[in-house]
Amino acid sequence: MNITELTVHELQDKLKNKELTITQITKAYADRIEEKEKDVQAFVTILAEDAIKQAEEIQNKIEKDEIKGEFAGIPIGIKDNICTKGVKTTCSSKMLENFVSPYDATVMEKLKKENIINLGKLNMDEFAMGGSTEYSYFKKTKNPWNLNKVPGGSSGGSAAAVAANLVPWALGSDTGGSIRQPASFCGVVGLKPTYGLVSRYGLVAFASSLDQIGPITKDVQDCAMLLNLIAGHDEKDTTSENKEKIDYTKCLKNDVKGLKIGVPKEFFGEGINEEVKDSLEKAIEKYKELGAEVEEFSLDIAQYALATYYIIACAEASSNLGRFDGIRYTYRTPEYKNLKELYKKSRSEGFGPEVKRRIILGTYVLSSGYYDAYYKKAQQVRTLVMKEFNKGFEKYDVILTPTAPTVSFDIGSKSNNPLEMYLADICTVSVNIAGLPGISIPCGVDKQGMPIGMQLIGNKFCEETILNAAYTYEQATEFRKKYQPQFKK
Amino acid sequence: MAKEDFEVIIGLEVHAELSTKTKIFCSCPTEFGAAPNTHTCPICMAMPGTLPVLNEKVVEYAVKAGLATNCEIARDSKNDRKNYFYPDLPKAYQISQYDKPLCEHGYIEIDDKDGNKKKIGLTRIHIEEDAGKLNHDELGGGSLVDLNRAGVPLIEIVSEPDLRSSEEVEKYLRKLKSILEYIEVSDCKMQEGSFRADVNVSVRKKGDNKLGTRTEMKNMNSFRSITRAIEYEVERQIDVIEEGGKIEQETLRWDDVSGKTFSMRDKEDAQDYRYFPDPDLVAIKLSEEYIENIKNTLPELPESRKQRYLEQYKLSEKDAKLITSSKYLSDLFEQTIEVCHNPKAVNNWIISDISRILNETEMEPIEIPFDSKQLGELIILIDKGTISSSIGKKVLVELFENPRSPEQIIKEKGWIQISDEGAIKEIVLKILEANPQSVADYKGGKDRALGFLVGQAMKETKGKANPQMLNKMFLEELNK
Numbered sequence: 001m002n003i004t005e006l007t008v009h010e011l012q013d014k015l016k017n018k019e020l021t022i023t024q025i026t027k028a029y030a031d032r033i034e035e036k037e038k039d040v041q042a043f044v045t046i047l048a049e050d051a052i053k054q055a056e057e058i059q060n061k062i063e064k065d066e067i068k069g070e071f072a073g074i075p076i077g078i079k080d081n082i083c084t085k086g087v088k089t090t091c092s093s094k095m096l097e098n099f100v101s102p103y104d105a106t107v108m109e110k111l112k113k114e115n116i117i118n119l120g121k122l123n124m125d126e127f128a129m130g131g132s133t134e135y136s137y138f139k140k141t142k143n144p145w146n147l148n149k150v151p152g153g154s155s156g157g158s159a160a161a162v163a164a165n166l167v168p169w170a171l172g173s174d175t176g177g178s179i180r181q182p183a184s185f186c187g188v189v190g191l192k193p194t195y196g197l198v199s200r201y202g203l204v205a206f207a208s209s210l211d212q213i214g215p216i217t218k219d220v221q222d223c224a225m226l227l228n229l230i231a232g233h234d235e236k237d238t239t240s241e242n243k244e245k246i247d248y249t250k251c252l253k254n255d256v257k258g259l260k261i262g263v264p265k266e267f268f269g270e271g272i273n274e275e276v277k278d279s280l281e282k283a284i285e286k287y288k289e290l291g292a293e294v295e296e297f298s299l300d301i302a303q304y305a306l307a308t309y310y311i312i313a314c315a316e317a318s319s320n321l322g323r324f325d326g327i328r329y330t331y332r333t334p335e336y337k338n339l340k341e342l343y344k345k346s347r348s349e350g351f352g353p354e355v356k357r358r359i360i361l362g363t364y365v366l367s368s369g370y371y372d373a374y375y376k377k378a379q380q381v382r383t384l385v386m387k388e389f390n391k392g393f394e395k396y397d398v399i400l401t402p403t404a405p406t407v408s409f410d411i412g413s414k415s416n417n418p419l420e421m422y423l424a425d426i427c428t429v430s431v432n433i434a435g436l437p438g439i440s441i442p443c444g445v446d447k448q449g450m451p452i453g454m455q456l457i458g459n460k461f462c463e464e465t466i467l468n469a470a471y472t473y474e475q476a477t478e479f480r481k482k483y484q485p486q487f488k489k
Numbered sequence: 490m491a492k493e494d495f496e497v498i499i500g501l502e503v504h505a506e507l508s509t510k511t512k513i514f515c516s517c518p519t520e521f522g523a524a525p526n527t528h529t530c531p532i533c534m535a536m537p538g539t540l541p542v543l544n545e546k547v548v549e550y551a552v553k554a555g556l557a558t559n560c561e562i563a564r565d566s567k568n569d570r571k572n573y574f575y576p577d578l579p580k581a582y583q584i585s586q587y588d589k590p591l592c593e594h595g596y597i598e599i600d601d602k603d604g605n606k607k608k609i610g611l612t613r614i615h616i617e618e619d620a621g622k623l624n625h626d627e628l629g630g631g632s633l634v635d636l637n638r639a640g641v642p643l644i645e646i647v648s649e650p651d652l653r654s655s656e657e658v659e660k661y662l663r664k665l666k667s668i669l670e671y672i673e674v675s676d677c678k679m680q681e682g683s684f685r686a687d688v689n690v691s692v693r694k695k696g697d698n699k700l701g702t703r704t705e706m707k708n709m710n711s712f713r714s715i716t717r718a719i720e721y722e723v724e725r726q727i728d729v730i731e732e733g734g735k736i737e738q739e740t741l742r743w744d745d746v747s748g749k750t751f752s753m754r755d756k757e758d759a760q761d762y763r764y765f766p767d768p769d770l771v772a773i774k775l776s777e778e779y780i781e782n783i784k785n786t787l788p789e790l791p792e793s794r795k796q797r798y799l800e801q802y803k804l805s806e807k808d809a810k811l812i813t814s815s816k817y818l819s820d821l822f823e824q825t826i827e828v829c830h831n832p833k834a835v836n837n838w839i840i841s842d843i844s845r846i847l848n849e850t851e852m853e854p855i856e857i858p859f860d861s862k863q864l865g866e867l868i869i870l871i872d873k874g875t876i877s878s879s880i881g882k883k884v885l886v887e888l889f890e891n892p893r894s895p896e897q898i899i900k901e902k903g904w905i906q907i908s909d910e911g912a913i914k915e916i917v918l919k920i921l922e923a924n925p926q927s928v929a930d931y932k933g934g935k936d937r938a939l940g941f942l943v944g945q946a947m948k949e950t951k952g953k954a955n956p957q958m959l960n961k962m963f964l965e966e967l968n969k
Contacts (some may be wrong), residue, residue, distance in 0.1 A: 083538040096537065103531050105538060204537040209768035237540050238771050316768055319572050322581025323535045327634065343574055366572075366763035375765060 003028035004165035008222045011168060012070055022062065022073030025168075026055035029075050029119055033166050039147055039487055041139045042161040044080045045088050045121040051075060054117045071229065072115035077167030079158050080121040081128055082213065083202040084108055087118070091204050092136035093126045095324045095331045095350035105202020106237070107171060107213050107230045114229060119167050123157030126352045127321065128178055128206045130154050131424040134415045135354045142411070143185060144485035145450055149408040152182030152424075158216045159186040163485050169217040169226055173203055175210045176309050177404075177428025180440035183216055184403035184453020187442040187483060189223045189470070190216045192428075194461045195435035196241040199234030205320040207313035208239075210432040219480065220441065220471040224248035227463065243461060251464035252471040257291030259469060262396030264299035267427055273406045279444035279452040280402050283473065287400075290476060292469075297395070301388040304381050305430035310422060311365050311378035312433070317355075318362025324350065357418060382433050389434045393459040398469050401427050403440040403453030427455060437463045441470045442479045449486065495692045495730075497723050498700060499658055500650035503665060504643050505675040506619065506683035507550045513618045513642035514541030514584065521681050525624070525635035533640035535579035540769050543568070547642040548591065548773060550674040551616045552783050554644055555592025557672045557790060558611050558665075562780050566591050566773040568616075571762045576634050577621040585645075587764040590615035591773070597668070598792075599660040609661050610649030619643050644674075650689065650700070655719040659712050662686060663814055667791045670816035670855075678853065679710050686715060691736070692726045701726070702736040706750055708743045711851065718743040722750055794819060802832040808840050815854040818843075821861055828865025831872060838864065842885050850889075859892035867895040879952045880904045908955040910962075916954060917962045920946045931967055939963060 003025055006014070014020040030048035037043060058073040078084060081091045083101035085108070090096045104112065111118075125135040133141045133156025141156045143149040144164035151160035155172030159182035162170050172179040174192035183190025191214045198213045205211060215226035228249065233242040263284060268277055284294050326332040326346025333345035351359070365374035392399055404424055414421045431438040436457055443454040454473075458466040512519055515532035532539045555562050569587035595611035621639035623632045646665065652658050666684055669675040677684035691703035706722060709715045721743075726736050741750035789797075791813045798809040813819045818839060825835045847854065867888070871881045876899055887898045899905055907913060920942055921928055931938040939960075946959050 081538075083536075089537065091537070099537065101531075101538070102536065103539075200538075201540050202538040205769075207768075236542060238542055239540075239769065315765060319570050319582050319763070319765070322572060322574065323537070323579060325574060325576075325581055327576045328534070328579065329536070339576070363763065366765055368761050368763075371763075371765070 004032045004168070006168070007218045008074055008168050008225060011074060015073075022059040023052070023055045025073065026051050026075055026117060026119075029167065033119070036164050036166060036487070039142060040144055040160050040164045040166065041141050042077075042122055042151075042157040042164065042166055043120045044090055044092060044123050044136075044138055044157070047087065047118055047120045051117045051119050058115050058117070067115060069114055073117060075117045075119045075168060076111060077119050077122045077158060077161045077170035078108070079124055079155050079170065079172045081124060081173055081204040081206075082107060082171060083204065084118065084121065087121065089121065089204065090138070091127045092124045092138055093351065093355070094137045096329075097137070097331060099329050101202075103202065106199035106234045108202060110229055110232075116229075122155070122161055122167075122170060125154035125156070125178075126355050127204070127317070128154040128173055128175055129317070129354050129358055131177070131181055131421050132409075132411075132415065133157060133160075133182070134411065135352055137352055140411060143408050143450075144487055145187060146408070146448070146486070146488040148410055148489070149450065150185065150411050152185030152404070152408060154178040154182075155190070155216060156182045159183050159188055159190065162186070162188045162216050162218060164487075169215060169222050171213055171226075171230070172216045173206075173211060173213050174432065175206045175313060176432050177425045179214045179216060180428050180438055180453070180455055181404050181424060183440040184442070184451065184455075185408040187445075187451030187479070187485065188216055188218060189220055189439065189441050190214065191223050191227060191439045191463070191467075192431065192437060193227065193231065193463060194437045195432075196239055197243075197437070197461065197463070198230050199232070199237040199240045201234055201236040205316075207316040208320060209316060210309075210313055212432075220439075220467060220474050221249065221252060223439070224252060224467050224471075227467075241461070246464065248463060248467055251468045253468050254472050254475050255291075256287060256469055256472045259287075259292040259398060259465075260396045261287055261292050261294045261469070262297045262392055262399045263294060264302060264392070264399060264401060265296050266299055266302050267401035271405050271423065271426065272402060275446040276402050276404075276406060276452050279446075280400075280454060283443040283454050284400065286473060286476060287469075290472060294400070295396070297392065299388055299392060299399070299430075301381070301385050302430050305385055305433050306422065306426050308378045308381045308385065309425070309429035309433055310361070311374050312382065314358045314362030315366050315375050315378075316362070318359045318366065321351075321355065321359055326350070354418065385430055386434045389430075389436060397458070397462075397465050399457040401455045401457065403427055403455040407446050407448075407450040407452055431455075431457050436460060437466060439466045439470050441474060442483075443473070443477070444479075445483055449483070449488075451483065492724075492727055494695055495723075495727050496695050496697075497653055498650045498691045498693065498703070499652035499654075499719065500689045500703075501646075501648045501652065501658065501661065502687040502689070503646040503648075503662070504685050504687075505554075505646065505669055505677060507547055507642040507644060507674055508676050509544060509546045509550065509642055511544060511546075512640035513544050513547050513616070514640055517640065519641045521683070523637055525633070526637060528637040529639070533579070534636055541584060541767075543770055543773070544642065547616050548775075549783060550642075551591045551614060551644050552775070552780060553672045553674050553787065554646070554669060555595060555614050556780075556784055556787055557668050558592075558595040558597055558614070558646075560592035560595030560611060560614060562775065563589060563591055563593065564775050564777075565589065566775070568767045568770045568773070569764045570767045571764055573760055573762055575620070576632065577623050577636075577639070579621065579636060579639060583618055583620065584767055584770070585617035586615035597661060597664050599657060599664055602654075602656065607657070609651045609657075612647040612649055614644050614646050617643050617645060650691075655716040658688070658719060659716055662712065662715070664791070667814050667816060671788055671790055671794075673788070676855065678855065679712075680853075682710065685710065688715065688719060690719060690722045690726065692723060692730070702738050704736065704738065704750075705740045706743050707740065707753070709745070713851070714743060714745050717748060718750065721748060725750070791816075791819075802826075802836065804836055808836055811840055811844065812836070817854040817857070821854070821857065821864065824861030825865045825868070828862055829868040829872070831868055834868045834872070835864070838868065838885070842882055846885070846889055857889075859888040863888055863892060863895060870895055870899065874906060874908055874955060875899070876904055876906050877952060877954070877956055879947070880906065883952070904953060906955050907950055907953050908958060910958070913954060913958050913962050916946050916949060917959065917966055920949065921963075921966060928967065939967070
């Protein structure tokens, strides 16, 4: 038995049957990290040693019957923009290279309560800005399917770590596709929950009205389980909704008969890679076979979503990142003559080029004289995007699109072309703009063996619908049994 | 042209710290004077990932202030971010309100110089957070940031440019301050900075319809410095115009020591605050019921309390106005009456001696160190004849300096009044003997001489002799 290949629900079964112990699991992951991290470069901070100690303690307590709980001792990896008390939270930025949070994010509190063990903090594009994890200040994470290719981003470390079996599952964050797109590139499952389902308290803000924390997992059942653990109202986040608690594993019915799926034709047009299109069309056929009703429709407004997204996200980011000013916990330039220079040099030296690009863009669209033309207009378009989706959900339960227009690309091939990089978000951003839940699951590989992702979008707080649709497809196609990362060099 | 040919136009922006127990977006205490950075948490220190949660009391207090100043209350309001960099602003933005303030279109009434009521329009009242404070480090030469004040709730009260003189400004500020004190939403302590006013001043030639260019003055922390600053600035502006110059729109810092204003920043580097709705906070929606409930809990305001005093205690208009100008003073008035049951005496003490001491020491009524029990006891001692009213004045000074029971004070100081007939007679005879000229004057028809003799006797007894008894005894002896 190869422990690290197992999903979390499989690990739980083996723990229950006493085939495995907590310590064995954590040690297996520590060994795996030791073996593969040098190739994948998924971690900013590795906590394997600490994790083994914790596992031993938890194992002890379990044996003494001091703690119970089906998740006690299960390891996890955490994207490095989620605050972890006592452990560095760097956002993969020089700015926060040595920042240790004095508090735990709400999601971390929830995981700790379950005695879940943190294996480490995972690499990302700096401050979650990017689609390839190449904008990390520390390292470039590699795609486990082909080490010359990017894992996607910004949660590239999380997706690569799950795909490479360095962690059994991970948390990512998604502002414009940062969970779904790397999940798609790495052949794993990634869910961006409805805005307001998961507390943002402790997630270092990129764009407050778009950010959500979500699971990146090996399969849909794990995804539902991790969502169970992190979802729910939080008094510390007034934008989190007070809803009745749902058990998302209960909705995995392996049945899509009568499910109405809408396929927006705009997501299959220009710029979408042919192999991606073919793969998606096969998936659509599969759904039909499984008894779903699939229909093409028009989601015209989607073409404006990308511009809207970049205006809103950058505007919010320009304000959110103001606190990284060289005064308190951030990088501070070693030499400065006055306050202005302290600000200027600390921020010029502490932020990478993509972050600076977006701060400048965001500052511009909010500045007086331009606000109405950009930010205000973008908010208006945002309302239209929501309305258009609402119309779609009057007819369909699920909207199906590619997760990304292409499969993973070569490292270095787009990092100097920001506009092309932005286009990689074209299929995912409208979901954030509208505040909807979206899941990416693998639906095939291209000729080079790189995974292709399918995105299923649900109505607000209808995670159950897309989880079941994803689960049913997964059970029928068994991607994980057919394809495994090859670590091609 | 002379100064009289110009009209002065003034509008005010007042910041009042709300007296909520906790800060506006976290649960840190708002108390003044704690050791630096002890009233802080990850939220008000702007640690990465933290989020604000709006303190509902802040909304309630601001709505109260709005209702007490005749404002319309917005049913739909929101928080906006005002972005700028400064080390005392840890998020690099202040959460404030931009285009949808909680309260709008109110007014406050003051008396103009002819004694007529004048309405001063309130443009808006909005809620926002205070910034921290920079302390200069005397050892290292750098600046140290204290974030205790960061996130203390404020309301900003913006007036229309309806004020025409520094006198009107002072009346407006005192009225506003007393209203905020009455509804108990702010301590309004100017020295501690919990009530501060920025003043926008412009001048124009009388008869002109167009407003002149205005300047904004900051850093005045007493009524006196506000008055001085306005007078200085008006004169400066008139001088500039008379010399053919132009007023620049700029922000000025008042320097209390030199009595001058200095330029802080001009229009050139006017900041672009890039206001936008704070995405971390949900819209503020207020129901009719909520507003109605607050309306019903509003306490008696200065104006109606004043009317009550006119009727209930038969105070003069002037006295009633002075006492009700401060909630603290007027509470002291009513509570002292409950102790000594002598409204007239309480009124007299407050409007004369207490007010005089407050003025002389530039003390705010809220800073009066003694309480109604002590003041009431003092009045009872006088009423009972235990001490004279001139000793009473000395006791009052003691109460200001080191408040304790007046009974104890007069015992300690040996100030108990001499009311013993034999002792008084002894003094009277002594004084008569020592002042034969005055006796002769009196007998010759100069009534004033009696006053002199009584005065001498008081001097002799250090004010302790019972004045009525002295008077009586002198008359008896002189008319013998």
